[in-house]
Amino acid sequence: MRRRALLRALIGGALAAGGVVALAQKPAKVVKISARKFVFQPNALALKRGEPVVLEFTTADVVMGFSAPELKLRADIIPGQVARVPFTPERTGTFDFLCDIFCGDGHEKMTGRIRVT
Numbered sequence: 001m002r003r004r005a006l007l008r009a010l011i012g013g014a015l016a017a018g019g020v021v022a023l024a025q026k027p028a029k030v031v032k033i034s035a036r037k038f039v040f041q042p043n044a045l046a047l048k049r050g051e052p053v054v055l056e057f058t059t060a061d062v063v064m065g066f067s068a069p070e071l072k073l074r075a076d077i078i079p080g081q082v083a084r085v086p087f088t089p090e091r092t093g094t095f096d097f098l099c100d101i102f103c104g105d106g107h108e109k110m111t112g113r114i115r116v117t
């Protein structure tokens, strides 16, 4: 009797864990962003709170950096590679991002904005 209850608890737990896994596996939306001197394209992202995304950065120029300090996100963007930044926005608001690796005159203008609703 006690054994059956234990078994039921175990199965219940496994089902609950399975549910969590299914949620976590919901495919993330991919947002492609190209970085070039001296702009991110697009530089205005509209995301939804709780919806997972993967930001995919590429550049054909020189090494760039992506940094969104308030969201604690950052990546090196290296020519010939894709920098993937998985991220699920947890709060709404407008968050700035910028290039944080000096890439030439005009680098300081390389900014963008993530709006989470």
Ligand SMILES: [Cu+2]
Pocket: 064, 065, 099, 100, 101, 102, 103, 104, 107, 108, 110
């Ligand atoms: Cu730069």
